[in-house]
């Protein structure tokens with residue numbers, strides 16, 4: 319079986335902990351055939367002047383990332399399909415959207431992961447996003463932002479980690495369930511299908527109450543609506559998590575009826591059998 323892990327990070331991202339060489343060595347060791355790096359392009363963070371633990375988040379050195387990753391891609395030909403991608407942090411501000419369009423034109427990443435990280439003026443990954451908000455309000459605000467992100471004007475391939483706001487949520491029951499948010503989730507899933515995008519299954523779930531996000535109930539609904547394109551992402555930021563829980567995700571996908579994983583590569587969508 320060809321193994322894939324399409325959304326990972328290295329120290330080119332501010333929060334990455336292993337170098338690009340170390341991450342690639344781990345991918346080869348774990349028998350990954352298609353390995354994607356999707357470094358953070360956080361123009362949403364820049365606009366909101368967000369910091370983490372009082373520290374400003376340094377921007378990615380775009381030039382250094384693409385030139386090093388492209389060199390490794392050429393070097394590894396025949397050994398590993400390395401995909402040089404980008405994770406765009408969605409924002410509805412036109413200047414931010416324009417910056418993403420320019421970056422895409424300048425560097426032509428092999429694929430783009432479209433992600434909602436910021437919502438209601440903050441990064442909804444952090445526990446304080448829940449402060450003073452009901453779960454219903456906090457999750458709906460996030461999900462409507464995801465819905466809006468599907469109309470982003472830049473080209474993107476993958477809709478990332480639906481349920482991101484639950485990763486560190488402080489609610490007694492943090493799990494994002496289809497039944498609790500079925501209207502907006504249906505709109506999101508239908509729009510992913512109509513737009514021909516790939517729904518990501520992300521195994522970095524922290525304390526979301528699910529082993530991966532989105533969980534099986536949402537994946538089953540996507541399948542029921544006709545969605546067939548899914549990708550696997552460990553979202554690893556260090557070598558220990560490369561391909562983490564891949565077998566679990568593959569088993570869940572097969573059980574839900576999916577027969578292949580989709581790998582985006584410069585506009586082409588490869589179907590890798592889930593056998």
Ligand SMILES: [Zn+2]
Nearest residue numbers: 405433478479
């Ligand atoms: Zn992300």
Ligand SMILES: [Zn+2]
Nearest residue numbers: 325327405553
């Ligand atoms: Zn990521």
